[in-house]
Amino acid sequence: MRLTVRVPASTANLGPGFDSFGLALALHDVIELEVTPSGLEVEVIDAGAGEMKGVPTDGTHLIVRALRRACRVLDVDLPGVRLRCHNAIPHSRGLGSSAAAVVAGIAAGYALAGRAIDDLALQLAAEFEGHADNAAASLFGGFVVAWNSGGRFHAERLEPHAAIRPVVAIPSTRSSTREARGLLPERVPLADAAFSVSRAALGVYAMTERPELLFTATDDRLHQAYRAPAYPDTARLVRTLREHGVAAAVSGAGPTVLALTTTGILPEDVGVEGFDVTELAIDPTGVHITAR
Structure with missing residues (x-):
């Protein structure tokens, strides 16, 4: 066969x-x-x-x-x-x-x-x-x-809602999932856990019904900040995109950046040097x- x-x-x-x-x-x-x-x-x-x-x-x-x-x-x-x-x-x-x-x-x-x-x-x-x-x-x-x-x-x-158009920014550098997980703490503050639970719950609604809520729904206090030292350029790009109102997050264990847009493009004044940016359906x- x-x-x-x-x-x-x-x-x-x-x-x-x-x-x-x-x-x-x-x-x-x-x-x-x-x-x-x-x-x-x-x-x-x-x-x-x-x-x-x-x-x-x-x-x-x-x-x-x-x-x-x-x-x-x-x-x-x-x-x-x-x-x-x-x-x-x-x-x-x-x-x-x-x-x-x-x-x-x-x-x-x-x-x-x-x-x-x-x-x-x-x-x-x-x-x-x-x-x-x-x-x-x-x-x-x-x-x-x-x-x-x-x-x-x-x-x-x-x-997923038909209006969502993901954009990924892929760097030439690599990351190790195991190493990225090793940076995570055994415990997180209760306030951060509660924050992330509420955003994750909102994320299901935003992904399926209300994509205009994706910026709030992709905010995280559970893991991304702890992993940031492993890929500073990725963390910088996520931060910059969010400052421009883009629903951006680290893709998986990184270092790719995911932007959940409804346009398929990133703001022109955001520096993406070192990243290959493309829309993926x-x-x-x-x-x-x-x-x-």
């Missing part, structure tokens, strides 16, 4: 929705998969000329690991596999490249099993990262709210598989 898997990038948190909010973006990795009699072959094709240096091409590749995990759980025989990975999602930029790879592998396993994506697929994908926001967005598309209950991951897809459907 031959499959083509198309999986979108994602942005997580959207300000205060830490490990809970995810949004699928129309920037896609495309994986061509062929089941073979034996062996493993992985080819990585980078749309960004050298971006993927150091990506493994053996059994440790995330897609391979996720594919094998899904096949074990779904009782699918996988004697050998050939993968060709056309990567467009930049790595280590806060755009869900790791989650996209995992989702691609899980979805391919489901296709080989002849099964539709279900709640178990989310569980398998989220286990790789320990949270479901990026994985759920790449699986289901649109705007997602994810949570963990007793070790089980869940997510609900909501329809919201991906409405999530991972897509074609059998050949």
